[in-house]
Amino acid sequence: MPKTPLYSAHLRDGQLSVTRTPANTPDVTAAGCLIWRLNEGKLEVLVIHRPNYDDWSWPKGKQDPGETVAETAIREVSEEVNLQVTLGVPLAVTKYKVRGGNKEVFYWAAEAPVGSKAKADEGEVDELRWVSISQARKLLTNKSDRQPLDVLEKLAEESALATRPVIIVRHAKAKPRSSWSAAEGERPLAATGKRQAISVCRLLEAWRPEKVYSSPWVRCMQTVISYNKSTGVPIKEKPALTEAAHKRSPKKAGKVVESLFEKSNPVALCTHRPVLPTVLEVLAKHCNKTLAGHLPEKDPYLAPGEMLVLQVSRRNPSQVVSLEQIKPFAD
Numbered sequence: 001m002p003k004t005p006l007y008s009a010h011l012r013d014g015q016l017s018v019t020r021t022p023a024n025t026p027d028v029t030a031a032g033c034l035i036w037r038l039n040e041g042k043l044e045v046l047v048i049h050r051p052n053y054d055d056w057s058w059p060k061g062k063q064d065p066g067e068t069v070a071e072t073a074i075r076e077v078s079e080e081v082n083l084q085v086t087l088g089v090p091l092a093v094t095k096y097k098v099r100g101g102n103k104e105v106f107y108w109a110a111e112a113p114v115g116s117k118a119k120a121d122e123g124e125v126d127e128l129r130w131v132s133i134s135q136a137r138k139l140l141t142n143k144s145d146r147q148p149l150d151v152l153e154k155l156a157e158e159s160a161l162a163t164r165p166v167i168i169v170r171h172a173k174a175k176p177r178s179s180w181s182a183a184e185g186e187r188p189l190a191a192t193g194k195r196q197a198i199s200v201c202r203l204l205e206a207w208r209p210e211k212v213y214s215s216p217w218v219r220c221m222q223t224v225i226s227y228n229k230s231t232g233v234p235i236k237e238k239p240a241l242t243e244a245a246h247k248r249s250p251k252k253a254g255k256v257v258e259s260l261f262e263k264s265n266p267v268a269l270c271t272h273r274p275v276l277p278t279v280l281e282v283l284a285k286h287c288n289k290t291l292a293g294h295l296p297e298k299d300p301y302l303a304p305g306e307m308l309v310l311q312v313s314r315r316n317p318s319q320v321v322s323l324e325q326i327k328p329f330a331d
Contacts, residue, residue, distance in 0.1 A: 006306075007069055008325045009090040009106075010294045012287075015151060016322075017294070018093050020069075027101025031073035032060020033085060033110040034152050035118075036161065037130070043156050045136050045149070046118055048080060049127040055141035058148070059125075060105055068329050069106045070206040077110065081128060082119035085110035086208045086266070088163050089155060089311045089322045091148035107148040109161060160321045163311040165207040166260045167268035168279055172196035173304040174219040185217040185242065193219070196305035199328030201226035207309060209233065209268035213256065215241035220270045223305065227268075241271040250278045257282040261317060268307075276301040283310065283320075291323045303327060 008019040035046040047056050061076035063069060070087060077085050088109040095104050112118070120128050131139060133153050140146055155161040173193035180187045189197060204227045212227065214220045216237035228235050239245050240252040253271075257279050260267050271279065280301065284292040287310075296302060306327045313319040 006303075006325070006327050007106075008294070009093075010291055010323045011090070011151070012291050012319075012321055014290050015154075016090060016092055026095070026104045028098055028103040029063040029069060029072075029106070030060055030103065031063060031069045031076065031106040031108075032058050033073050033077050033087070033108050034058055034091060034148055035077065035081070035083065035085060035110050035112050036152065036156075037112040039130065042132065043161075044130040044132060045152070046081065046112070047129050047131055047136055047139055048120070048125045049129075050124055051126045052124065053141075056139040057141065057145055058107065060107070066329055068203055068206075068326060070108075070326060071202060071329075073106065073108055073110075074206050080121045080125050082121070083116055084113060087165075087206050089161070090324060091151040094144040094147055096142075096144055105144075109152055109155065111162065155321070159315050160313050160319065162314045163321055164264070164314055165209065165266045165268075166310045166312055166320075167204070167207060167209055167266075168257075168276075168283070168302075168308040168310075169200060169204075169223065169268060169270040170273060170276065170300075170302040170304060170306055171215075171220040171223040171270055172200060184244070188218050189222045193304060194222070196328055197223045198226055200224065200305050200307070201230055203307070203326065203328045204268060205231070207268075208266060210265040211236065211263070211267045212270070213238045213241070213260075213267070214270040215239075215243075215272060215275075217242050217272070220272065224268070224270045238269075241269070241275060243272045243274050246272075246275045246278065253278050254282050261286055261312065264314070264317075273300050273302070283308070286310075286312075286318060287320045287323065291320055294323055294325075296325070 059077045059080040063072040091107045175190045212235045246253045309324040311322045
């Protein structure tokens with residue numbers, strides 16, 4: 001059985017703070033989304049009816065082998081309601097007993113894509129409804145499903161539901177320095193790193209960054225090139241993010257990171273372990289004390305291929321709403 005990758009999620013108000021490792025993974029893991037839209041200025045959420053259970057619930061389902069929880073949520077939404085969403089703010093992790101033991105369901109907010117139309121999966125879902133928050137609360141069959149709804153409602157009231165991701169990726173595992181005699185910037189990924197890079201691509205697709213900034217050194221470019229090939233999103237090389245340039249001028253690397261908060265679209269950045277302290281210093285300035293306290297503090301900060309996902313308010317670009325840390329799955 002493959003191990004579940006490390007995942008953690010935290011909200012700025014502390015309402016959600018969860019960390020999962022192989023040691024505390026439940027017997028059954030599932031994931032899903034609360035899909036929302038504004039209809040003539042009014043907030044609506046999508047609820048589904050499952051005939052096999054005769055209940056009203058959210059689009060969700062069990063984690064497949066080889067998936068991260070983020071990938072599970074995206075896949076299940078696509079299968080059950082035929083929508084290709086991107087993940088927004090993590091909302092809650094509900095817990096309850098099932099026949100297989102302890103079960104946890106990870107939920108994210110996800111804005112309905114503009115112009116899309118939800119369609120029920122005939123095998124598992126026989127009815128969809130766009131309803132108000134109060135209507136959803138009355139319709140939902142299981143009390144635990146109201147937990148992520150309460151968080152979503154609070155975010156909406158605080159104008160913090162509409163967000164964009166800022167993603168930091170440490171490059172995947174490279175060949176050892178001791179076995180490489182050519183230029184340091186040309187040191188490539190190891191075989192394990194190449195597998196990790198494919199997983200990084202799959203995971204990035206859960207948030208769909210529209211711009212990717214990377215150190216031009218080979219191991220960073222190899223980490224994100226699969227995402228470029230699968231989506232067409234260009235990679236912009238930033239020499240200030242290399243180890244050598246950062247050693248000469250950490251401030252220049254910091255300016256590149258700072259620029260991520262000046263954008264209006266989803267964005268990702270790929271760099272090296274020695275650059276991460278500067279990256280984290282900039283991120284901390286944009287987080288409140290609660291979120292800043294959950295940023296990695298010790299070397300190596302992130303494992304090879306691991307990433308941080310910050311959801312930034314679209315209305316207030318200086319406001320970070322949530323912080324996630326997640327490893328891509330790789331055998």
